[in-house]
Each structure stands twice: as structure tokens, then as C-alpha cells.
Amino acid sequence: MDLENQQRVKDAAEKHxxxxxxxxxxxxxxxxxxxxAETVTAGDPTYAGPLAGVQLGLSVYHAVEPEIKNAVDADVxxxxxGMMEMVLDVDAIAQEMASIRSQYSKY
Amino acid sequence: xxxxxxGTSYVLVHAPDATIHNGSTQTMERATNPNSEYLKKLKSHxxxxxxxxxxxxxxxxxxxxxxxxxxxIDKPWYQNGIPGADRYGxxxxxxxxxxxxxLMKISDAFxxxxxxxxxxxxxxxxxxxxxxxxxSIAGRLGxxxxxSEIEGLVENHxxxxxYMDGNLVGCVKRAHDRDINLSAHVMFENLMTKASGxxxxxxxxxxxxxxxxxxxxxxxxxEEACGDMNQRGGGNFAKAIAEIAGCVNATxxxxxxxxxxxxxxxxxxxxxxxxGVYKNVAVVAGGATAKLGMNGKDHVAKGLPxxxxxxxGFAVLIGENDGKNPVLRTDLVxxxxxxxxxxxxxxxxxxxxxxxxxxxxxxxxxxxxxxxxQNPEITVPAGAGDVPTANYKMIGAxxxxxxxxKREELGEFTKNHGMPGFAPTQGxxxxxxxxxxxxxxxxEKGQIQRAMIVGKGSLFLGRMTNLFDGVSIVMEKNSGEVxxxxxxxxxxxxxxxxxxxxxxxxxxxxx
Numbered sequence: 001m002d003l004e005n006q007q008r009v010k011d012a013a014e015k016h017x018x019x020x021x022x023x024x025x026x027x028x029x030x031x032x033x034x035x036x037a038e039t040v041t042a043g044d045p046t047y048a049g050p051l052a053g054v055q056l057g058l059s060v061y062h063a064v065e066p067e068i069k070n071a072v073d074a075d076v077x078x079x080x081x082g083m084m085e086m087v088l089d090v091d092a093i094a095q096e097m098a099s100i101r102s103q104y105s106k107y
Numbered sequence: 108x109x110x111x112x113x114g115t116s117y118v119l120v121h122a123p124d125a126t127i128h129n130g131s132t133q134t135m136e137r138a139t140n141p142n143s144e145y146l147k148k149l150k151s152h153x154x155x156x157x158x159x160x161x162x163x164x165x166x167x168x169x170x171x172x173x174x175x176x177x178x179x180i181d182k183p184w185y186q187n188g189i190p191g192a193d194r195y196g197x198x199x200x201x202x203x204x205x206x207x208x209x210l211m212k213i214s215d216a217f218x219x220x221x222x223x224x225x226x227x228x229x230x231x232x233x234x235x236x237x238x239x240x241x242x243s244i245a246g247r248l249g250x251x252x253x254x255s256e257i258e259g260l261v262e263n264h265x266x267x268x269x270y271m272d273g274n275l276v277g278c279v280k281r282a283h284d285r286d287i288n289l290s291a292h293v294m295f296e297n298l299m300t301k302a303s304g305x306x307x308x309x310x311x312x313x314x315x316x317x318x319x320x321x322x323x324x325x326x327x328x329x330e331e332a333c334g335d336m337n338q339r340g341g342g343n344f345a346k347a348i349a350e351i352a353g354c355v356n357a358t359x360x361x362x363x364x365x366x367x368x369x370x371x372x373x374x375x376x377x378x379x380x381x382x383g384v385y386k387n388v389a390v391v392a393g394g395a396t397a398k399l400g401m402n403g404k405d406h407v408a409k410g411l412p413x414x415x416x417x418x419x420g421f422a423v424l425i426g427e428n429d430g431k432n433p434v435l436r437t438d439l440v441x442x443x444x445x446x447x448x449x450x451x452x453x454x455x456x457x458x459x460x461x462x463x464x465x466x467x468x469x470x471x472x473x474x475x476x477x478x479x480x481q482n483p484e485i486t487v488p489a490g491a492g493d494v495p496t497a498n499y500k501m502i503g504a505x506x507x508x509x510x511x512x513k514r515e516e517l518g519e520f521t522k523n524h525g526m527p528g529f530a531p532t533q534g535x536x537x538x539x540x541x542x543x544x545x546x547x548x549x550x551e552k553g554q555i556q557r558a559m560i561v562g563k564g565s566l567f568l569g570r571m572t573n574l575f576d577g578v579s580i581v582m583e584k585n586s587g588e589v590x591x592x593x594x595x596x597x598x599x600x601x602x603x604x605x606x607x608x609x610x611x612x613x614x615x616x617x618x
Contacts, residue, residue, distance in 0.1 A: 028497060032490040083452040086504035086514075087497065 001039045006049035009040050013056050019107050023060040024068060030092040033062050034100055041104030057106030062097050064090045110380035111432035111585060113387070113424040114315030115544035117168050117199040118306045119531065120207045120418040121160075122299075122399055123153045124270035129295060130399035130415075145404050150273075152406065152413045154185075156203045159417060161188030164482045167529040168419070169196030170544055174526035184484055185412055195238055198544045199310045201417070207302065208269050208277055209234050213247045214302040214351050219294055221260065222269075222277040227251030239313045267291040286336040296396045299418060300331045301347055304393030307420035308352040311389065317424055323385035325349040325359030328372035329392040330534050332363075348391055357389070365569070366479070366538040368392075369421070370562025370578050373540065376425040377435035377580070387426045394418025395533050402489035402532070414485045419536035423543055430589045433550045433582050439466045441561075441579035449575045455501050458561050458579045460509070466581065470506035473524065473581070474555035477542035478502075479563060480530040494537075498561075499525035538562040539579070550584040558582045 001009075013021050023040045027033035035045060037060045044051040061068050064085050069077055127133055127149060136143055159165060163184045166172045171193060181187050194201045202210070209230035212220040222230070227248055234245035257278045260266035269277035279298060283289035304327060312319050327345035334341030345359030362372045369392060376388035396418065403413045428434060441462040447453050463470065478498035486494055503520040506512035512520055530537035539560040549555045563577035 029490060029492045032492075035490065080450045080452060083455065083501060083504045083508060084450075086507065086517075087451075087500040 001036045001044070001049070001051075003049040006039060006044060006051040009056070009058070010050050010054065013058065018056050018058055021058050023058050025060065025062045025097075027062070027093075028088060030089060030096040033093050034096040036060075037062075037097055037100040038104065041100060041106075055104070057104055059105055059107045060097070060101065062093050064088055065094050065097060108381065108428045108589065109434040109436060109438075110377040110425050111428050111434050112543060112547055112582065113426040113429070113432050114311055114317055115198055115424075115547060116307050116310035116314060116422045117170065117196070117541065117544060118303065118310055118420040119159075119165055119168060119199070119201045120299075120303050120306070120394060120420070121156050121201060121203050121416060122207070122396070122418055123416050124204060124273065125299070125396055125418075126153065126399040126403070126413060126416050128268065128270060129292075129299075129396045130401065130403065131397040132400050132403050136404075145407055148407050149400070149403060149413065152403075152411070154412045154414075154416055156201075158185070158188055158412075160194045160201045161190070161192040162414075163187065163189055164484070164529040165201055165417070165531075166192055166196070167545075168531070168541060169200055170198030170548075171196040173545055173548075174529055174542070177527040177529060182484065183411075185414065198314065199307070199421075200238075202306060205230050205271055205276075206233050206237065207306075207418075208271075209245070209248055210240075210306060211269075211279075211298050211302040212249065212277075213244060214305055215298060216347070216350075217282060219280045219282055220269075220277065220298065221257050221266075221280065222248075222251045223254045223257055223275075224251035226271070226276040239309055265291050267295040283335065288332075288334060288336050288339045297331055297333045297344075299396045300329050300393035301344060301351075302393065303418045303420040304329065304344065304348040304391050304422075305351045307393065307422040308348055308354075308389060308391050311391075311422035311424060312352065315424065317387075319353040320356050322349070322354045322357045322387045322389045322424070324376075324379060324388045325354060325357050326372040326376055326388060326390045327359065327361045327392060328363070328368035328390060328535060329361075330363070330365060330368070330395055331393075344393070345391070348393070349389075354389070359389075364562075364576060365564030365566060366535050367562040367564030367576050367578060368535050369538055369540040370560055370580065373423065373425070373435065373543075373560065373562075374437065374440055374578055374580050376423075377437050380425050380427060381437055387424060389422055389424050391420075391422040392535055393420045394536065398533050402485060402491075405489040406485075409488045411488055414482070415532055417531050417533075419531045419533040421536065421540055421543075423540070428585070428589050430587050431585055433547055434585055436466070436581040436583055439463070439468075439581035441577075443563075443575060443577040445574060447575075449573075451501055452505070454563070454575055454577060455505050458563070458577045459502055459559065460505065462559070462579055462581055468557075468581075469511045470502060470509070471511060471520070471524070473557050473559045475526065475542070475546065475549070475558045476502055476524055476561065477526075477539050477546065477558060478561045479528075479537050479539070480526075480541045481528045481532050481537045482530060483528050485532050486528075493528065495525060495528040496521060538564070543582075546582060550582075553584075556584045 332340035
């Protein structure tokens, strides 16, 4: 996750409280989604950005996960995400995200 | 009358020392973590020139292999170099770093580049035997200066060093003592862009038998900015490149749009020619020094060579319809508007579906899509995935949603209407344009009839807007019919004359 986005997430968590924040990712690969999810939960694994060593433990999902899909109007979801749902490896992404959440999410 | 693609060229410049000293990933690392493991390991992960020439994607880029040939070469490609590969290709070349430093000196109009005497002499000799440059251009190199002068400039006057195998052989001086836009760092980057653009333009002219004097306008579409503190990005790379490449009858300007700029430039050039403003317009771009080794940390961590060790450049000549070369359908253009939105679906619809609908075409009516043609061997280890394949899947998925394709045909669609990525990750270089040359070849051989060139750009990087951007254009095999909206074709005139003669003869016979 780039350094500026790390700062934005950190600021948002400080302003609104970590328990009130959900991070929704759109990364194209399970690996990069996992890294971003790790960054906003356990801290920046590259130790380069503002979230290095900061364990926010935020609630984090990928846009193609069922939790998000079920929370969104079906027509809107189809219009905005339907194509990418067909393209991405949804199972691999969901598995990676669930793994990160179970390890590091506090909310 | 639609404009045509009269010729293309593609060049690469091997720049291992510039990767170490000038790539932004490396300069940032040196500034923040000078003793890092990455910097220690970096040198042992750099490739030799011969390996860079033999690297299969590079051979595709310069035209010696087709994109499809990559499907038959085992991965990793960096371990399966093409035996006996030639530095010169049918569409360009891979230039070694020392020759390129010489070309930078030749490109330098303000005596900012200093080369060491012995180095200058050896480079002059090498450039004299270059297949295109020859003695007349190599002769402009000059004598060079003593190493002590260069050392003094680097140590005491903020000059940017030029290295060969770690040894100082030259430098680029700053062009002003206070103005950061004219600092040695910026001048080094801009001269690299200028010289690689010149190399592309010279290849375009000579490999396609084009008279530089026939070019009336040059559009430069790289991602660098030249100007001083009062007009950062004032330009004009285009005219500076045109000057050295011998385009005495041309003016020009720079077009910017991040990675999408080359496709914007292509459409602009085609429109200018179609409108009759200029007869021949050259689109050219040099390479981006800052992007050398951009994903180097991932490559080194995963035990790969640093594969981003080349600058890329390209040039295309757009001219009036000659009845032979492929036409650029400026009536079938896609563009991502301010109101389009940034979801991938909205983006692909605006860039791919809209132009097809204008022509009453289906997704499968386009034989080949040229999207962001990044070499996946560079991007996958960096976590960015296989970019061209992802794009083909998105286009195919949209075809499924539009009932133009069955879901089970998605895999075949990607294979048949796409191709493996083969371009270096130099920002603007992979975006749509690397396929123009191969496309022209394939259309000439009758292998394909229609292609779409798609350029996309991430504008947020400049922090002026969060909007996405992109444009696209359909390219078609020339039907041979040279028509004008206001006139009729040559064939039609011949047919009309023949008809009149027949009628006249019939009249004579009946009399």
C-alpha cells in the first residue's frame, strides 16, 4: 500500500475510531490484496510507511467478497463490479482476506 | 480520407549504471537507507548487454520475433534467451550504454554532457560502425575532456555522473546554479529522453526509407518535463528531437497524458493528417530514466535479474492514405470522459465498447487488442499481475455481459484476440503503441484485418485529479480504395471512364 494511502487510513482511524472504519480493497491479485489487508491490520510489512509497527486491526474486505456483495444493491454491484467478478480469482482473494482477518482484525 | 501508419520504430537502451545511479527506487533507497541489503545486492542482479539483447520480450519489441512467438518460449524468459539474437531488428535496435552516452553527447545543444577523452574516442569508433548512424553523426562527438575535469564537476559542482561498470566516464552538468528544474538530475533525465527519442526517430526514417524532410510536424509523448523555474514543462522535446534527427521542415509540440499520451498523440496525428493540416506527422517518445529498476526490490528479493534495465523509445509516422498502409479510423475512437467514472467496467466500456458501437461492430470483430503491453515477467513478481491478460479478460467479460461471447469462450478469446505482454515497464512505452509495428506487418500479410489500440493513464500520480484516463482507436487493413468524402476513388473513375467508352463504342457500332 503506498505511503500516502497508509497515512489516509491512519488519519481516518484516529479521527473516527478504528472500530468505526471498514477498509474495502480493490486489488487485482490475492497476494497484493493480502499485503494491503495486512498493512491496515497488523502494520506495514515493508516497514516503509506510516503504518509500520502500527496494529490498527481494522475490519477489511475485498470488493468481490460475498460480505460486500450482499451489502450492495444487486444492480449497482453488477454495473460496477460484475465484470471484474468474472475476471478476478474471487476464491483465492476471499481465502487470503479471510486468513488475514482471522489473524489480525480486531473488529 | 483516413490517415495511415506509414512506418514504426522501436528502440531499447541498455542502461545498467543509470539503473543504479538514476532509477528513482534506487535514489530513494540511497537517500533513506544507504546501507540497505537491496543496494548491496543490486549490482549482482544486473544483466549483461548480451543477455538483454537475447531476452525474448526485447527481441519482440524490436521486431525480430512476433508477440505470438513468446508463447512457444519456456518461462522464465530471462533464462531462455534467443541464441544468436541480433541487437538490430527489423523495427529498431537494442543500444548498449556506452554508445548511448555518445548519442547523449551528440544530442546535447548546451555543452552539458562531458565525456572522458579515452571513452569518447572508443565510443566514436563504435558509433561509426553503427548500421544507421555512421561517421557523419559519430563525428559530432568531439574530443572529450580529462577525467579530472569530470571528477571536479561531479564532486564540487553537483554534476550527475555517467558510469560504465561503476567507473566514472562522463557527467551531465547542471544548467543553472539555483533553478531545480535545470539541475543536473533533471538535465540528465531530459537528455536521456531526448537522445532515446532521437534514436527512435532515426530508426523510423532509415528502416522505412522515409525522408526526414518530408515530416511537417512532430508530437513527442513521453512523461518528462523540460523547462526552467518559470515554466516547468514548457517543452518542447518534439522540436529538439526533430532538430537532431534532421526534420528541417518540421515544427512540433509535446503531448502529455501519463501512460495514455502515446495513444492521445496517435489520434491527434491521425486527425491532423486527415484534416489536411500537415501531410506527415511523426509521433515519438524517448525513455524514462526514473523508472529504471522501479520494481528492483521485488526482483532482487525473488532472486530474479533486475529486468527493468532498459530505456524504451518508439516512433511512428502518420501520413496521407496511400492505399497500402493500415488506416487509423478516427471515426472509431473511444475516450474516457470526466463523467465516465473509474470502475474497470466503466473504463473498458468507454474505451472498447463505445468505438465499436460507432462502427456497428462486436467485440469479436476486432482481431487483436493492443492494451497495456507490459511484460508480465516484470510485473508479476512485483505483485501487479499479468496486465495484458487482465485487460483481455476484462474485455472478454464485457463481451459475455453483452451476450457477444459465451462465458466458456473467455479463455479462447484471451488467446485469440490478445497476445503476451512484451514491452518494458517504462510508463508510456507499453501503452497500446508497441503493437503498431507488428500490427502493420500482420495486416500486410493478411493475417488480421482490424485491431484496437488502447492507451490508459493514471492521472492521480500528478495529484491534480483522481480521475482515470484513456483513449482508443481502431486500426484497419487498407482496402486499397483511396477515397475522399468529397470525391470519388481512382477505381471508380476508371470504371466510369470504361463505362463511357463502352457506351460511346456501342453508339458508334449502332450508327
